[in-house]
Amino acid sequence: MGGFGTIFGIFGIIAIIILLIVFFTFVPIGLWITAFFSGVKIRISTLIGMRLRRVRPGRIVNPMIKATKAGLDLQIENLEGHYLAGGNVNTLVDALIAAQRAEIPLEFERAAAIDLAGRNVLEAVQVSVNPKVIETPNISAVAQDGIEVVVKAKVTVRANIDRLVGGAGEETIIARVGEGIVTTVGSSMSYKGVLENPDSISKVVLNKGLDSGTAYEILSIDIADVDVARNIGARLQTDQAEADKRIAEAKASERRAMAMAREQEMRAEVEAMRARVVEAESEVPLALANALKSGNLGVLDYYKMQNIQSDTKMRESLSKGKSLNSGKDNGNQS
Incomplete structure (x- = not known):
């Protein structure tokens, strides 16, 4: 136990x-x-x-x-x-x-x-409590003189507690600042004005109220860097001139093709006319024979016509001979 x-x-x-x-x-x-x-x-x-x-x-x-x-x-x-x-x-x-x-x-x-x-x-x-600095990527904008300008900005923001719920974030701030920079540079007459007064960009952009509807309050916008890039205006003009040249060449080729087609058509018409003339000339002896048989043409009339044709051929040959002799004389005189 x-x-x-x-x-x-x-x-x-x-x-x-x-x-x-x-x-x-x-x-x-x-x-x-x-x-x-x-x-x-x-x-x-x-x-x-x-x-x-x-x-x-x-x-x-x-x-x-x-x-x-x-x-x-x-x-x-x-x-x-x-x-x-x-x-x-x-x-x-x-x-x-x-x-x-x-x-x-x-x-x-x-x-x-x-x-x-x-x-x-x-x-x-x-x-x-401590404002945050948001750095934008390189933003390309073109002034009215056609020169491209690359701008980088730093945006100082402070969180807005009342708008954190439902307010937009940093991506919206960057996108709006980029849009403001492009608009401001695009309204400048020359890129030189942008280089001389970069603070004008920050002033214009800051006055646009870009922080509305976002979770931040923009305190300042500072232009960190401004660089001159390509001449977009000259490039566009060059591309336009090249396009116009190609259009003109295409139209010229079209006109040449039409002219060649017209020439071929005219040659075909001439050959057809020659064929009709040869055909008509081949029918002349038969018509003369029928006229003699039917009594519509007399023998004397036929011989007169032959004489007229012989005279015409002789005159043509004489005129050709004179033109050849005159050409030789002119050559000897020279």
């Missing part, structure tokens, strides 16, 4: 130890003690409820201790609700502490909304 009692006693001690381990694991007594001595009033049942809701108590209690020591009046239920909504409780508390130190009015609801919107609320508070 004594042996069985000893065995039961050992099992009892082991069971008690296991129960204590499970209890202290499930119930964060150490965290409760830390919170108690830090001035955070929280019940054991609240910590157990966090365990049941699958919330890590340390993620809530430690930021609560930090907020209490900083003098913030926060409720443990609000922090737990923000954690369950997917927010970052530690960053939220740090942002509230930083805003309090910088005397920036930031309520818990506003900070929670900013954090849940996907923005870094702590960074927003820091940028609101």
